[in-house]
Amino acid sequence: xxxxISRSWSRIGAVLYKELVQMRRDRITFAMMLSVPIMxxxxxxxxxxxxxxxxxxxxxxxxxxxxxxxxxxxMVNSRxxxxxxxxxxxxxADRALRSNEADFxxxxxxxxxARLVRGERPQLMLEADAADPVAVGGPASxxxxxxxxxxxxxxxxxxxxxxxxxxxxDLIVHRRFNPEGITSHNVVPGLLGVILTMTxxxxxxxxxxxxxxxxxxxxxxxxxxxxxxxxxxxxxPYVAIGYVQTAIILLAAVFLFGVPIRGSLALLLVxxxxxxxxxxxxxxxxxxVARSQxxxxxxxxxxxxxxxxxxGFMFPFRGMPDWAQGIxxxxxxxxxxRLVRGVILRDAHLSELVGDIWPxxxxxxxxxxxxxxxxxxxxx
Amino acid sequence: MSEALPSAKxxxxxxxxxxxxxxxxxxxxxxxxxxxxTVPQGVIYGFLxxxxxxxxxxxxxxxxxxxxxxxxxTALGYDILKEADELKRHVGYMxxxxxxxxxxxxxxxxxxxxxxxSIPNVRERVDETMEEYGLTQRADQMAGVLSGGxxxxxxxxxxxxxxxxxxxxxxxxxxxxxxxxRDFWDRIRDMTRRGITVLVSTHYMDEAxxxxxxxxxxxGVKLVDxxxxxxxxxxxxxxxxxxxxxxxxxxxxxxxxxxxxxxxxFGDALHISGADEAALDRATERWRAEPGLEWERRKPGLExxxxxxxxxxxxxxxxKEAA
Ligand SMILES: Nc1ncnc2c1ncn2[C@@H]1O[C@H](COP(=O)(O)OP(=O)(O)OP(=O)(O)O)[C@@H](O)[C@H]1O
Ligand SMILES: [Mg+2]
Numbered sequence: 001x002x003x004x005i006s007r008s009w010s011r012i013g014a015v016l017y018k019e020l021v022q023m024r025r026d027r028i029t030f031a032m033m034l035s036v037p038i039m040x041x042x043x044x045x046x047x048x049x050x051x052x053x054x055x056x057x058x059x060x061x062x063x064x065x066x067x068x069x070x071x072x073x074x075m076v077n078s079r080x081x082x083x084x085x086x087x088x089x090x091x092x093a094d095r096a097l098r099s100n101e102a103d104f105x106x107x108x109x110x111x112x113x114a115r116l117v118r119g120e121r122p123q124l125m126l127e128a129d130a131a132d133p134v135a136v137g138g139p140a141s142x143x144x145x146x147x148x149x150x151x152x153x154x155x156x157x158x159x160x161x162x163x164x165x166x167x168x169x170d171l172i173v174h175r176r177f178n179p180e181g182i183t184s185h186n187v188v189p190g191l192l193g194v195i196l197t198m199t200x201x202x203x204x205x206x207x208x209x210x211x212x213x214x215x216x217x218x219x220x221x222x223x224x225x226x227x228x229x230x231x232x233x234x235x236x237p238y239v240a241i242g243y244v245q246t247a248i249i250l251l252a253a254v255f256l257f258g259v260p261i262r263g264s265l266a267l268l269l270v271x272x273x274x275x276x277x278x279x280x281x282x283x284x285x286x287x288x289v290a291r292s293q294x295x296x297x298x299x300x301x302x303x304x305x306x307x308x309x310x311x312g313f314m315f316p317f318r319g320m321p322d323w324a325q326g327i328x329x330x331x332x333x334x335x336x337x338r339l340v341r342g343v344i345l346r347d348a349h350l351s352e353l354v355g356d357i358w359p360x361x362x363x364x365x366x367x368x369x370x371x372x373x374x375x376x377x378x379x380x
Numbered sequence: 381m382s383e384a385l386p387s388a389k390x391x392x393x394x395x396x397x398x399x400x401x402x403x404x405x406x407x408x409x410x411x412x413x414x415x416x417x418t419v420p421q422g423v424i425y426g427f428l429x430x431x432x433x434x435x436x437x438x439x440x441x442x443x444x445x446x447x448x449x450x451x452x453x454t455a456l457g458y459d460i461l462k463e464a465d466e467l468k469r470h471v472g473y474m475x476x477x478x479x480x481x482x483x484x485x486x487x488x489x490x491x492x493x494x495x496x497x498s499i500p501n502v503r504e505r506v507d508e509t510m511e512e513y514g515l516t517q518r519a520d521q522m523a524g525v526l527s528g529g530x531x532x533x534x535x536x537x538x539x540x541x542x543x544x545x546x547x548x549x550x551x552x553x554x555x556x557x558x559x560x561x562r563d564f565w566d567r568i569r570d571m572t573r574r575g576i577t578v579l580v581s582t583h584y585m586d587e588a589x590x591x592x593x594x595x596x597x598x599x600g601v602k603l604v605d606x607x608x609x610x611x612x613x614x615x616x617x618x619x620x621x622x623x624x625x626x627x628x629x630x631x632x633x634x635x636x637x638x639x640x641x642x643x644x645x646f647g648d649a650l651h652i653s654g655a656d657e658a659a660l661d662r663a664t665e666r667w668r669a670e671p672g673l674e675w676e677r678r679k680p681g682l683e684x685x686x687x688x689x690x691x692x693x694x695x696x697x698x699x700k701e702a703a
Contacts (some may be wrong), residue, residue, distance in 0.1 A: 018481070216479050224497060380406075
């Protein structure tokens with residue numbers, strides 16, 4: 001019995017060693033596995049910002065006044081806007097938006113000042129290029145507050161009762177976990193899930209399909225090695241790669257992007273290990289369906305797209321329609337994102353994360369079970 | 381490791397392989413149809429048949445690599461269905477297509493295979509095998525860049541590493557030059573002298589002739605199964621060998637004549653064969669009286685036998701489809 005187990009381990013070791021030698025020879029894939037996380041980190045971490053600042057704006061006013069200048073200054077100070085000058089006339093204002101010179105036009109009517117002083121509630125219009133709703137949403141909703149505080153110092157003395165009155169309550173918005181609303185704090189932990197999904201699923205499914213495609217599976221199957229030994233030996237190097245990628249991303253998160261890791265590292269490791277296992281079993285399952293490495297890659301992308309779009313990585317999960325949320329629920333990435341964001345950003349505890357741990361466990365068992373069922377010990 | 385048994389070619393004793401009514405279908409295609417075979421121990425068993433006749437499929441079923449859809453059998457006394465795991469330890473299988481790792485060196489490939497079989501003293505065993513197969517100089521070459529002949533030699537070495545008692549070789553010499561082929565067959569004969577049973581599939585008749593026993597299948601159906609020496613007689617084919625001047629005229633005249641099935645050129649001679657002896661003799665009668673030609677009755681060659689069998693089976697099938 002002991003002999004059988006040690007023979008089993010030595011076969012696993014042989015497969016593992018063989019896989020490492022092949023991996024080392026296949027420099028391009030190896031380089032990809034390490035450079036993909038770095039590239040994606042730089043792209044997503046630095047380039048993408050869903051909370052843009054300094055958007056170009058112009059003011060449409062015939063005769064700039066004290067009031068319009070105060071509002072302009074308030075807009076600049078808010079950092080939402082970058083003032084690109086003054087235009088006159090409706091046509092010029094329209095052109096500024098159409099030509100994409102400006103994302104916003106603040107239209108100050110000629111009689112704004114006069115009517116304001118008379119207490120007539122004059123209109124002030126902010127025209128926005130709302131083709132990209134996400135980009136203009138923040139600045140547009142901040143505008144009312146900007147105008148209020150810009151005008152307040154001017155409305156004193158005889159105009160004092162025209163100043164906006166404080167509402168009869170105090171609303172306090174407390175932006176927790178990411179008070180400054182830094183996109184990368186949310187994106188970088190999410191990237192961990194995206195990168196692990198892409199590389200692990202693709203690479204394991206391709207590594208296994210490769211044996212079938214090159215005919216070496218026939219040799220493997222004709223030896224006394226058991227499928228589980230072959231699988232474990234083949235998968236172990238990729239588990240290691242998963243951890244290396246994790247380390248790269250977490251180090252970058254902390255040192256490049258200043259993402260605070262607030263929760264327990266041990267809990268994070270548990271979540272990551274679980275997720276790596278789910279992805280490996282998914283790769284394994286794909287390899288039992290795909291007939292060639294090309295098909296394995298295509299199937300991986302077929303799964304990857306909804307994972308990115310519907311998991312809450314790209315877009316807020318709760319903003320999606322019910323059917324999309326339903327699809328999202330069966331994607332491992334969805335639950336993993338909640339786990340990592342929970343642990344890293346919110347210092348969530350195990351008891352608060354159970355709701356996303358058990359779905360991953362179920363997925364692991366279902367996917368792993370399906371893969372084992374489909375895996376053939378023979379060539380047919 | 382293999383025991384050095386005395387040469388045993390008497391085709392008695394427990395067979396190395398015995399299968400009954402093996403059947404394998406791929407969708408609508410019946411690749412192997414109710415095939416029964418007995419491979420005596422210690423022989424070279426030639427497994428012949430045209431492309432797509434089901435040789436590879438049969439061999440795969442014999443070593444537990446494919447599950448038959450019907451039938452049963454044993455190899456080396458192990459049930460090919462239920463004891464495939466144990467069986468694999470004692471069988472060496474050389475695949476038709478080179479299936480070692482092209483991106484590993486010769487030594488790495490052999491080391492890997494040796495470990496998969498849990499062979500003790502891997503290093504010595506691999507060194508010894510490389511020496512035996514002349515691979516030592518190429519130990520550090522990538523298997524993928526070896527020439528065809530060397531690849532075959534490496535594959536044979538790999539399938540012999542664990543000292544199997546039964547060797548299944550699927551077209552081991554396809555595309556290999558004559559010198560390497562001769563070397564290969566010398567090795568095979570050597571193995572049977574050590575008591576190893578060898579089943580080998582081939583398309584080369586000069587190799588078939590060196591086998592002790594022949595089995596010919598077509599479309600998954602067995603047509604001939606006999607000791608090699610008995611095959612020509614069993615085929616029922618009659619052959620005339622003609623030498624002399626102007627053989628071209630003879631072949632033009634006899635090609636397609638009633639009773640004449642095959643007219644084939646062999647070096648400076650013409651072989652004319654037919655299944656119906658009387659009809660063949662009638663067709664050739666006039667030409668046999670022709671001066672300057674020398675006629676001789678001889679045993680049909682394997683090539684003629686197999687062309688005959690293939691044609692016969694295909695005609696029978698065409699008849700069946702027409703009916
Ligand atoms: N895995 C498979 N799936 C579907 N069809 C198959 C499969 N393997 C073999 N076949 C079909 O079964 C038939 C027998 O194939 P097999 O490879 O056993 O023939 P063979 O005698 O070895 O031929 P060759 O001399 O060309 O190697 C062929 O028609 C082949 O197309
Ligand atoms: Mg074949």
